[in-house]
Amino acid sequence: MAEPVIIDCDPGHDDALALLLAAGDQRLRLLGVTTVAGNQTLEKTTRNALRILALAGVPDVPVAAGCARPLVGELTVAEDIHGASGLDGPDLDGPVGEAAGVHAAELMRRLIAGAGGPVTLIATGPLTNVALLLRAHPEVVPRVRRVVFMGGSTERGNTTPYGEFNIVTDPEAADIVLRSGLPVTMIGLNVTHQALATEEVIAGFLAMGTRLGVICAELMTFFASAYRRVFGFEHPPVHDPIAVAAVLDPSIVRTVAAPVAVELAGAYTRGATVVDLHRRTGRTPNAEVAVGLDVAAFWRLLMDAVGRLDQAP
Ligand code: RIB
Numbered sequence: 001m002a003e004p005v006i007i008d009c010d011p012g013h014d015d016a017l018a019l020l021l022a023a024g025d026q027r028l029r030l031l032g033v034t035t036v037a038g039n040q041t042l043e044k045t046t047r048n049a050l051r052i053l054a055l056a057g058v059p060d061v062p063v064a065a066g067c068a069r070p071l072v073g074e075l076t077v078a079e080d081i082h083g084a085s086g087l088d089g090p091d092l093d094g095p096v097g098e099a100a101g102v103h104a105a106e107l108m109r110r111l112i113a114g115a116g117g118p119v120t121l122i123a124t125g126p127l128t129n130v131a132l133l134l135r136a137h138p139e140v141v142p143r144v145r146r147v148v149f150m151g152g153s154t155e156r157g158n159t160t161p162y163g164e165f166n167i168v169t170d171p172e173a174a175d176i177v178l179r180s181g182l183p184v185t186m187i188g189l190n191v192t193h194q195a196l197a198t199e200e201v202i203a204g205f206l207a208m209g210t211r212l213g214v215i216c217a218e219l220m221t222f223f224a225s226a227y228r229r230v231f232g233f234e235h236p237p238v239h240d241p242i243a244v245a246a247v248l249d250p251s252i253v254r255t256v257a258a259p260v261a262v263e264l265a266g267a268y269t270r271g272a273t274v275v276d277l278h279r280r281t282g283r284t285p286n287a288e289v290a291v292g293l294d295v296a297a298f299w300r301l302l303m304d305a306v307g308r309l310d311q312a313p
């Protein structure tokens with residue numbers, strides 16, 4: 001029985017791969033996609049989500065736009081990493097569908113209420129929409145199986161010395177999700193930095209012989225140039241599809257239960273995820289925290305899924 005999921009995202013090069021993985025593996029039933037401002041503005045992340053779903057051959061998956069800024073503070077997009085469009089690299093012009101005329105939190109509410117069973121929420125951007133859902137519609141909480149999010153880190157950050165982009169963008173939202181009492185799985189940089197899109201990966205996309213494979217190769221080539229320029233990485237880490245992989249095949253991501261707090265007030269550390277791996281605080285664990293990745297199995301899962309997707313329209 002395919003697991004029903006909703007993906008909340010801010011496409012974003014790695015969000016695009018997360019959507020393709022979910023669309024290309026029948027073990028998941030992608031009920032809907034919601035978009036949030038993060039890597040780029042809400043208008044751009046929404047248009048990008050529609051484009052990727054069209055390219056994946058699943059244009060009927062409903063998409064709804066959510067919050068255009070974090071709960072507190074202002075939005076700072078990651079244009080240096082994802083470009084002016086949010087998906088720089090390939091030429092993605094072409095027909096796209098329309099986003100639903102409801103807010104992301106309302107689409108999530110409707111999909112969860114109508115799913116006939118528990119729904120897994122996979123978040124690959126700032127957690128603004130997910131936090132808003134939990135606060136605006138507490139009645140859906142019993143119908144959420146768990147929240148799996150890409151964000152945070154057990155070590156250092158990427159946006160501030162100790163802050164990862166999705167959490168730094170909206171620390172209050174992450175705090176709400178981690179205090180919700182729901183089963184939460186955190187996929188942080190300490191694991192995602194192991195999933196590097198090397199030349200071999202790019203060659204694998206090209207070897208598919210499909211327009212989608214070429215587009216993925218061009219996305220990763222741009223992503224690589226950005227990560228090389230900004231972070232000095234030889235190859236770019238694809239963060240977001242690991243959150244989907246953790247749902248598809250839990251054996252791929254090793255997790256430990258740990259207390260996770262979000263720093264909201266630190267002058268230098270606001271948005272840091274403070275993960276008590278050694279249980280020094282005596283606090284109760286509130287998340288399963290990713291600490292290991294079967295890198296080869298992850299890439300097999302992703303390449304197989306993209307290879308199964310239909311030709312682009
Ligand atoms: O820090 C990496 C995360 O921030 C990824 O989800 C990337 O897409 C950006 O949203």
Ligand code: CA
Pocket residue numbers: 009010011012014015039124125240
């Ligand atoms: Ca993202």
